[in-house]
Amino acid sequence: MKLKIKRRDLESIEKHALRVFPLECCGLLVGRAARGIFNVEEVVQANNIHESEVSFEADAELVYRAIDAAGAEGLELIGIYHSHPNTRAYISAADAEVMKLWPNVAWLVAGVVGEQVVEKKAFVLREGKVTELKIEIG
Numbered sequence: 001m002k003l004k005i006k007r008r009d010l011e012s013i014e015k016h017a018l019r020v021f022p023l024e025c026c027g028l029l030v031g032r033a034a035r036g037i038f039n040v041e042e043v044v045q046a047n048n049i050h051e052s053e054v055s056f057e058a059d060a061e062l063v064y065r066a067i068d069a070a071g072a073e074g075l076e077l078i079g080i081y082h083s084h085p086n087t088r089a090y091i092s093a094a095d096a097e098v099m100k101l102w103p104n105v106a107w108l109v110a111g112v113v114g115e116q117v118v119e120k121k122a123f124v125l126r127e128g129k130v131t132e133l134k135i136e137i138g
């Protein structure tokens with residue numbers, strides 16, 4: 001299983017993570033998903049309404065609007081991204097809880113340390129199990 005994302009979309013996520021550092025950033029990945037391949041077509045930045053260094057929640061209204069807009073373009077919400085300030089890219093205990101509400105959706109996590117994105121990883125919860133997705137850029 002893999003997450004395919006264009007370099008410029010990945011760069012916009014990195015810029016977002018650095019801009020709001022040391023808070024967590026979050027946003028949505030819009031595109032198409034089939035047979036374990038998540039194809040990102042668009043990145044939608046969201047505000048982290050927690051304004052927290054250790055947690056995130058995207059503005060619900062923005063999420064609904066983005067899902068509507070994606071549907072109008074024949075796309076769907078295929079993923080969520082967020083950053084981990086001063087730590088690595090992994091699924092935290094809190095992430096694992098929220099993930100249960102968003103199964104079969106790709107979770108892209110960016111670890112930001114020393115004003116640099118040091119690690120990016122993607123995961124999906126499928127059939128009750130968290131699996132890492134290979135990130136393919138291009």
Ligand SMILES: [Zn+2]
Pocket residue numbers: 082083084090091092095109
């Ligand atoms: Zn997290």
